[in-house]
Amino acid sequence: MEKPMVSLQRYESSPDSLRELVRLCNGFSELKPHHQVFIKPNLVAMDSQYPMALYGIFTTTRLVQDMVLLLNEFGVGNITIGEGSVRAKHFALPTEGIYEALGYPSLAKRYGVRLLDLLKGPFEKVGFGEYSLQIAKAALETDFFINMPVLKTHNQTMLSLGLKNLKGCLSTKSRKFCHRSDQVLEDHISSFVEKLRPALTVLDGIYGLEKGPFYLGAAHRMNALAASKDPLAADILGAALAGMDAAAVPHLRKYAERHGRSLRPEDVEVRGTPVKDLVKRLKWDNTWNEENTGPRAWERMGLRGVSIPKYDKTVCSGCSGIYGPILTMLMTGYKGEPYQEIEILTGKVMKPSGKARKTFLLGNCMIKLNRRDPGIREAVLVKGCPPTLEDVQKGMIQCGVEASLDVYRMFRDSLVDRYKGKEGFDESLFYLR
Ligand code: SF4
Known part of the structure; x- marks a missing residue:
């Protein structure tokens, strides 16, 4: 052949x-x-x-x-x-x-x-x-x-x-x-x-x-x-x-x-x-800890009191674009004290663990699937398909996270700054004059 x-x-x-x-x-x-x-x-x-x-x-x-x-x-x-x-x-x-x-x-x-x-x-x-x-x-x-x-x-x-x-x-x-x-x-x-x-x-x-x-x-x-x-x-x-x-x-x-x-x-x-x-x-890929409650990097940071199972393949592009902001808000909002047992569920199939005090349900799919689940003590509903960043921030604050969009902006600026002045990184390859 x-x-x-x-x-x-x-x-x-x-x-x-x-x-x-x-x-x-x-x-x-x-x-x-x-x-x-x-x-x-x-x-x-x-x-x-x-x-x-x-x-x-x-x-x-x-x-x-x-x-x-x-x-x-x-x-x-x-x-x-x-x-x-x-x-x-x-x-x-x-x-x-x-x-x-x-x-x-x-x-x-x-x-x-x-x-x-x-x-x-x-x-x-x-x-x-x-x-x-x-x-x-x-x-x-x-x-x-x-x-x-x-x-x-x-x-x-x-x-x-x-x-x-x-x-x-x-x-x-x-x-x-x-x-x-x-x-x-x-x-x-x-x-x-x-x-x-x-x-x-x-x-x-x-x-x-x-x-x-x-x-x-x-x-x-x-x-x-x-x-x-x-x-x-x-x-x-x-x-x-x-x-x-x-x-x-x-x-x-x-x-x-x-x-x-x-x-x-x-x-x-x-x-x-x-x-x-x-x-x-x-x-x-990013690796998650063995319990599947957060990225491995959080162990090094000592970030505790929150569980966000790793994204699965049911998260479509709209909600997957919000995953980054959520992780960023959790990391930048962390002040050294454990969060108060928050669980963050995403995609279309995740179920509550029954252990969290507050369960953050991202997007209409999660809300529809889980809002009445007996395993949830207090549900934080972040509506939308996908939700807006402002609603995500409000939901985070409801969960006790000091989520700031200004800090998030600084983080985003830092991602762009990684490439500024770096050899071979040339914006004119993307922006035609
Ligand atoms: S809420 Fe919308 S964007 Fe999010 S997973 Fe469901 S269908 Fe996809």
């Missing part, structure tokens, strides 16, 4: 590095100038209230621009860029706002590129055996789908590469459906690719993110680019670039099992720069 092929390149200049990458994998061999091309970058979500560095979280805008340039050189005149960035009332920009902030309208102006917010639809109901999902028609009906994920780790799925990036083509309702129980997320992520069928995957590893997928992660300048016409092969090499074994990533394993595919990098033909010259081992 012929090996699937992936090209690897060190990112050195725009657009030449991408041009060589695409040439090496024959990425445009099926492309015709009259094709309607759809590009799906990863612009997962942008905070509208607090500063946020985009390294390793978003596809670099420069690389998307490079792709548009190459398509333009090829004679393609009909290009759409589509993304459905996660919306959360009061603290996340809509996709159009993100396009605007990053300078995407200049691509629209210069090259006639159409910019779409996929969350606005229209959607098509697509069958996946026993259920169906709503997928944006623009992504389904294109002649040539170019998937442009980022090289990042993910606390629920280990890695977020090409197969995972396709989740951004779903409606919000369908995305939530994918998190309905702790068992199904991997099945879903392994199957979007069977309906969307990217013709080319270009993995942007200019920055790689460990402990991702969002702003709490730590980015590294890696300058790694990978491309393939075979979506699984691109993800296998993406895992290798992150120093991970693709066979350890559940959604890749599920896809490979269904299609009788190997996950060994040796079974992929690599053209261009060897993996060993680009690899950077990325840690993917």
Whole structure:
């Protein structure tokens, strides 16, 4: 059997590095100038209230621009860029706002590129055996789908590469459906690719993110680019670039099992720069203590009196974006005295332990499941889907935590400051002038 092929390149200049990458994998061999091309970058979500560095979280805008340039050189005149960035009332920009902030309208102006917010639809109901999902028609009906994920780790799925990036083509309702129980997320992520069928995957590893997928992660300048016409092969090499074994990533394993595919990098033909010259081992997860009541780091801090079981796979993106602020408020609000037996429950399936004095229920799913549970002495209901940060703060204060949004802002500033003046961290790769 012929090996699937992936090209690897060190990112050195725009657009030449991408041009060589695409040439090496024959990425445009099926492309015709009259094709309607759809590009799906990863612009997962942008905070509208607090500063946020985009390294390793978003596809670099420069690389998307490079792709548009190459398509333009090829004679393609009909290009759409589509993304459905996660919306959360009061603290996340809509996709159009993100396009605007990053300078995407200049691509629209210069090259006639159409910019779409996929969350606005229209959607098509697509069958996946026993259920169906709503997928944006623009992504389904294109002649040539170019998937442009980022090289990042993910606390629920280990890695977020090409197969995972396709989740951004779903409606919000369908995305939530994918998190309905702790068992199904991997099945879903392994199957979007069977309906969307990217013709080319270009993995942007200019920055790689460990402990991702969002702003709490730590980015590294890696300058790694990978491309393939075979979506699984691109993800296998993406895992290798992150120093991970693709066979350890559940959604890749599920896809490979269904299609009788190997996950060994040796079974992929690599053209261009060897993996060993680009690899950077990325840690993917935060470890929790054995009792599952909080991050291990809290043991070192001596932080006691609170239990927050580790996020499970039922926490969808809206509420998972609040996990960071909750942990931060608990850490920055800690004054050396144990908290008064608080329990914080998240997602859709967690149940109270029966030991807490106050139980903080994050979001409508937890409230619906647990508000009348006899194991709860006093429930603190933080409503919303997802709740706002202000409501989270109020809930924390009700639990006796000195939660301050000013302190939270300082923490967020410090996350951005990590990259300021650091060699290789260049905001102009994200913000087009
Ligand atoms: S409340 Fe949270 S976990 Fe539940 S559907 Fe809304 S965002 Fe998802």
